[in-house]
Amino acid sequence: MILTKLFPGKAYSSEAHRLYTEIVEQARSPVFYRERGVPDTLDGRFELIVLHVFLVLHRLKEEDGVDTLSQDVFDVMFADLDQSLREMGVGDLSVGKKVKVMAQSFYGHVAAYDQAINDETAMDDALRRNLYGTVTPSDDDVAFMRTYVLNQRQHMSEMAVAAFLAGNANFKTVS
Secondary structure, three states: OHHHHHOOOOOOOHHHHHHHHHHHHHHOOHHHHHOOOOOOOHHHHHHHHHHHHHHHHHHHOOOOOOHHHHHHHHHHHHHHHHHHHHHOOOOHHHHHHHHHHHHHHHHHHHHHHHHHOOOHHHHHHHHHHOOOOOOOOOHHHHHHHHHHHHHHHHHHHOOOHHHHHOOOOOOOOOO
Protein backbone atom coordinates (compact mmCIF):
# COMPACT_ATOMS: atom_id res chain seq x y z
CA MET A 1 0.00 0.00 0.00
CA ILE A 2 1.32 3.40 -0.97
CA LEU A 3 0.58 4.99 2.41
CA THR A 4 2.81 2.56 4.24
CA LYS A 5 5.62 3.40 1.81
CA LEU A 6 5.17 7.12 2.42
CA PHE A 7 4.85 6.83 6.17
CA PRO A 8 6.88 3.76 7.09
CA GLY A 9 6.79 4.49 10.82
CA LYS A 10 3.00 4.74 10.93
CA ALA A 11 0.74 1.78 10.24
CA TYR A 12 -2.96 2.39 9.90
CA SER A 13 -5.46 -0.38 10.43
CA SER A 14 -6.77 -2.15 7.36
CA GLU A 15 -10.26 -1.37 8.67
CA ALA A 16 -9.51 2.36 8.56
CA HIS A 17 -8.22 1.98 5.01
CA ARG A 18 -11.41 0.15 4.00
CA LEU A 19 -13.62 2.77 5.66
CA TYR A 20 -11.76 5.59 3.98
CA THR A 21 -11.94 3.82 0.62
CA GLU A 22 -15.72 3.51 1.01
CA ILE A 23 -15.92 7.17 2.01
CA VAL A 24 -14.04 8.27 -1.11
CA GLU A 25 -16.08 5.98 -3.37
CA GLN A 26 -19.33 7.38 -1.97
CA ALA A 27 -18.03 10.95 -2.23
CA ARG A 28 -17.22 10.34 -5.90
CA SER A 29 -20.79 9.31 -6.75
CA PRO A 30 -21.57 11.18 -9.98
CA VAL A 31 -25.07 12.14 -8.79
CA PHE A 32 -23.58 14.72 -6.41
CA TYR A 33 -21.80 16.50 -9.23
CA ARG A 34 -24.06 15.92 -12.23
CA GLU A 35 -27.44 16.26 -10.59
CA ARG A 36 -27.01 18.03 -7.23
CA GLY A 37 -24.80 20.98 -8.04
CA VAL A 38 -21.72 20.09 -6.03
CA PRO A 39 -18.79 21.56 -7.96
CA ASP A 40 -16.69 18.86 -9.61
CA THR A 41 -13.51 20.58 -8.48
CA LEU A 42 -10.82 19.93 -5.91
CA ASP A 43 -12.85 21.95 -3.41
CA GLY A 44 -16.08 20.12 -4.16
CA ARG A 45 -14.43 16.71 -3.90
CA PHE A 46 -12.72 17.67 -0.64
CA GLU A 47 -16.02 18.92 0.77
CA LEU A 48 -17.81 15.67 -0.07
CA ILE A 49 -15.03 13.62 1.53
CA VAL A 50 -15.24 15.79 4.65
CA LEU A 51 -19.02 15.36 4.76
CA HIS A 52 -18.75 11.57 4.53
CA VAL A 53 -15.91 11.36 7.06
CA PHE A 54 -18.12 13.45 9.35
CA LEU A 55 -20.95 10.91 8.99
CA VAL A 56 -18.67 8.00 9.91
CA LEU A 57 -16.95 9.79 12.79
CA HIS A 58 -20.29 11.10 14.07
CA ARG A 59 -21.54 7.53 14.26
CA LEU A 60 -18.36 6.24 15.87
CA LYS A 61 -18.36 8.88 18.60
CA GLU A 62 -21.49 7.22 19.98
CA GLU A 63 -19.47 4.10 20.85
CA ASP A 64 -16.84 3.31 23.44
CA GLY A 65 -13.57 1.73 22.41
CA VAL A 66 -13.41 2.99 18.83
CA ASP A 67 -11.16 6.01 19.35
CA THR A 68 -8.25 4.29 17.60
CA LEU A 69 -10.36 3.52 14.54
CA SER A 70 -11.68 7.09 14.42
CA GLN A 71 -8.17 8.49 14.67
CA ASP A 72 -6.90 6.10 12.01
CA VAL A 73 -9.65 7.14 9.59
CA PHE A 74 -8.70 10.77 10.16
CA ASP A 75 -5.00 9.98 9.73
CA VAL A 76 -5.58 7.95 6.55
CA MET A 77 -7.61 10.80 5.10
CA PHE A 78 -4.88 13.35 5.73
CA ALA A 79 -2.14 11.02 4.51
CA ASP A 80 -4.15 10.63 1.31
CA LEU A 81 -4.66 14.38 0.99
CA ASP A 82 -0.94 14.94 1.56
CA GLN A 83 -0.09 12.41 -1.15
CA SER A 84 -2.65 13.89 -3.53
CA LEU A 85 -1.15 17.36 -3.14
CA ARG A 86 2.30 15.96 -3.88
CA GLU A 87 1.00 14.15 -6.97
CA MET A 88 -0.53 17.43 -8.18
CA GLY A 89 2.92 18.98 -8.00
CA VAL A 90 2.67 20.97 -4.79
CA GLY A 91 6.20 21.46 -3.48
CA ASP A 92 7.35 19.76 -0.30
CA LEU A 93 7.67 23.06 1.54
CA SER A 94 4.07 24.05 0.71
CA VAL A 95 2.38 20.72 1.40
CA GLY A 96 2.47 21.12 5.18
CA LYS A 97 0.90 24.57 5.01
CA LYS A 98 -1.85 23.38 2.69
CA VAL A 99 -2.57 20.31 4.84
CA LYS A 100 -2.78 22.58 7.90
CA VAL A 101 -5.36 24.76 6.14
CA MET A 102 -7.29 21.61 5.12
CA ALA A 103 -7.22 20.34 8.71
CA GLN A 104 -8.54 23.65 10.03
CA SER A 105 -11.27 23.56 7.41
CA PHE A 106 -12.09 19.95 8.32
CA TYR A 107 -12.46 20.76 12.01
CA GLY A 108 -14.61 23.79 11.27
CA HIS A 109 -16.88 21.87 8.91
CA VAL A 110 -17.26 18.93 11.27
CA ALA A 111 -18.16 21.29 14.11
CA ALA A 112 -20.74 23.03 11.91
CA TYR A 113 -22.31 19.75 10.76
CA ASP A 114 -22.28 18.36 14.29
CA GLN A 115 -23.99 21.47 15.64
CA ALA A 116 -26.54 21.45 12.79
CA ILE A 117 -27.39 17.75 12.73
CA ASN A 118 -30.70 18.21 14.58
CA ASP A 119 -31.75 21.48 12.95
CA GLU A 120 -32.77 21.47 9.29
CA THR A 121 -32.28 25.21 8.82
CA ALA A 122 -28.83 25.10 10.41
CA MET A 123 -27.92 22.07 8.28
CA ASP A 124 -29.03 23.89 5.14
CA ASP A 125 -26.86 26.85 6.15
CA ALA A 126 -23.87 24.60 6.89
CA LEU A 127 -24.25 22.82 3.53
CA ARG A 128 -24.54 26.11 1.64
CA ARG A 129 -21.48 27.53 3.40
CA ASN A 130 -19.30 24.42 3.24
CA LEU A 131 -20.34 21.92 0.58
CA TYR A 132 -21.51 24.60 -1.84
CA GLY A 133 -19.13 27.32 -0.69
CA THR A 134 -17.87 28.21 -4.16
CA VAL A 135 -21.24 28.16 -5.97
CA THR A 136 -24.85 29.16 -5.38
CA PRO A 137 -26.92 25.98 -5.12
CA SER A 138 -30.62 25.64 -5.75
CA ASP A 139 -32.90 25.19 -2.76
CA ASP A 140 -33.79 21.74 -4.15
CA ASP A 141 -30.13 20.69 -4.20
CA VAL A 142 -29.59 21.84 -0.62
CA ALA A 143 -32.76 20.07 0.51
CA PHE A 144 -31.65 16.90 -1.29
CA MET A 145 -28.25 16.98 0.42
CA ARG A 146 -29.80 17.68 3.83
CA THR A 147 -32.13 14.71 3.40
CA TYR A 148 -29.23 12.61 2.18
CA VAL A 149 -27.12 13.49 5.25
CA LEU A 150 -29.97 12.83 7.67
CA ASN A 151 -30.88 9.53 5.97
CA GLN A 152 -27.25 8.38 6.04
CA ARG A 153 -27.02 9.35 9.70
CA GLN A 154 -30.16 7.36 10.51
CA HIS A 155 -28.95 4.39 8.47
CA MET A 156 -25.60 4.38 10.23
CA SER A 157 -27.17 4.74 13.67
CA GLU A 158 -29.02 1.49 13.01
CA MET A 159 -25.84 -0.35 12.04
CA ALA A 160 -23.94 -2.39 14.58
CA VAL A 161 -20.59 -0.90 15.46
CA ALA A 162 -19.07 -4.25 14.47
CA ALA A 163 -19.60 -3.30 10.82
CA PHE A 164 -17.45 -0.20 11.26
CA LEU A 165 -14.85 -2.12 13.23
CA ALA A 166 -14.66 -4.51 10.27
CA GLY A 167 -14.10 -1.53 7.94
CA ASN A 168 -17.60 -1.25 6.46
CA ALA A 169 -19.57 1.99 6.37
CA ASN A 170 -22.27 0.50 4.13
CA PHE A 171 -23.45 3.86 2.81
CA LYS A 172 -26.91 3.87 1.30
CA THR A 173 -26.95 4.26 -2.45
CA VAL A 174 -27.33 7.82 -3.68
CA SER A 175 -30.37 8.30 -5.85
